[in-house]
């Protein structure tokens with residue numbers, strides 16, 4: 001048998017996954033991790049992206065390439081101009097305003113034909129697709145080609161099942177007041193929210209079609225993949241299975257697949273600061289003494305809010321690393337930072353302006369707390385390394401994640417924000433003032449019984465997270481299940497193709 005034939009025979013036995021993330025940092029990053037995990041278990045993976053997103057993720061893409069794993073990054077041209085978006089607007093965090101959100105999802109759906117052409121052209125034929133739940137057009141491609149298909153849910157299982165229960169029990173239709181406190185029906189413990197805090201996905205006038213396509217894509221999927229782990233969300237995973245009848249593959253915390261410092265540093269975008277500099281800054285601090293502050297990739301904080309945060313951090317007297325996004329760095333903020341603040345806190349504070357190497361920071365033993373917007377990736381990344389949190393949600397799933405962190409898991413202190421701020425809002429006072437921030441920090445970092453208990457619970461969860469990702473762990477087993485499923489349900493197609501070729 002020639003080398004070529006041997007390779008061809010081997011590749012035929014390998015499942016080939018097509019991964020389609022939503023074009024947002026909080027969805028691309030975990031999918032890249034998932035691609036690596038599948039490839040490490042012997043699968044071939046094609047991850048669909050676009051030129052701007054591939055350039056931003058170049059660091060981690062290069063690391064994957066160098067590792068020799070069979071992961072291929074497929075760049076489809078993003079149809080910005082055709083859809084009416086500014087050129088280069090290929091990621092949710094690049095949108096100029098809330099008004100562009102709908103156009104962004106319309107643009108994404110135009111990728112359906114190019115994706116179908118790509119998948120059809122592959123030999124041997126891809127065996128399984130994992131598509132983000134917000135990309136039902138990608139699910140259509142799998143359906144048309146008769147491929148097994150899983151939906152990837154970016155949020156926690158707790159959030160997904162809560163939204164479904166609220167829908168099933170008619171909360172969204174029945175309750176007219178967005179700010180009326182309601183108990184989520186059917187959960188194992190009482191959790192109170194308002195509709196404004198738990199709005200469901202795409203549950204807005206004008207979004208009906210996308211919402212129905214998203215629900216349909218999930219209903220007809222072979223199962224769902226979630227970035228969570230059984231020991232963290234067991235009761236919600238079981239409830240989700242019961243309510244939807246769907247198989248759930250909990251495969252997280254995906255961030256833990258990044259063992260090497262350079263892998264951790266390369267996630268999502270090029271860090272605006274050398275990660276070795278951050279590392280050595282942290283090395284000089286006492287264990288669990290530093291507070292890390294980062295609000296993820298999408299929420300945009302106004303100058304007045306940033307100044308309140310700065311004053312709260314200064315008043316707290318704690319060492320801190322504070323991340324301010326490029327888009328937030330207005331002349332007003334820059335002036336405030338440079339005219340006194342940075343100098344006053346220079347011995348104990350580090351302000352990172354731009355993209356931060358979050359996993360490098362969070363996994364350092366000097367980190368003792370995290371002020372987070374409760375995006376699910378940030379939440380799970382903190383859980384995976386045992387860091388308790390100050391919860392400061394902005395929108396979407398974040399208020400429910402706060403409930404999970406504070407009320408269910410007992411590893412967080414709520415800053416006390418009750419009203420969502422969607423994406424960017426131009427007016428109103430800061431959601432939390434310097435005193436609220438200082439108070440929450442002193443509660444979280446406190447060495448008394450309450451703080452110790454919280455730290456203990458966070459540490460136990462981190463140990464369980466690591467076990468889930470080890471050999472024989474629940475998440476590792478679920479990755480193995482995905483590979484088996486793809487082989488069993490997609491293999492015949494590949495063989496036929498190979499045979500006919």
Ligand code: UDP
Pocket residue numbers: 024025026027029267268294295296297298299323354355356357358359374375376377378379381
């Ligand atoms: N992130 C990062 N550096 C930053 C900001 C964000 O590495 O400066 C990563 C973070 O580790 C997480 C993702 O970006 O993996 C943000 O996802 P999340 O779900 O927390 O929030 P979103 O950005 O979707 O609101």
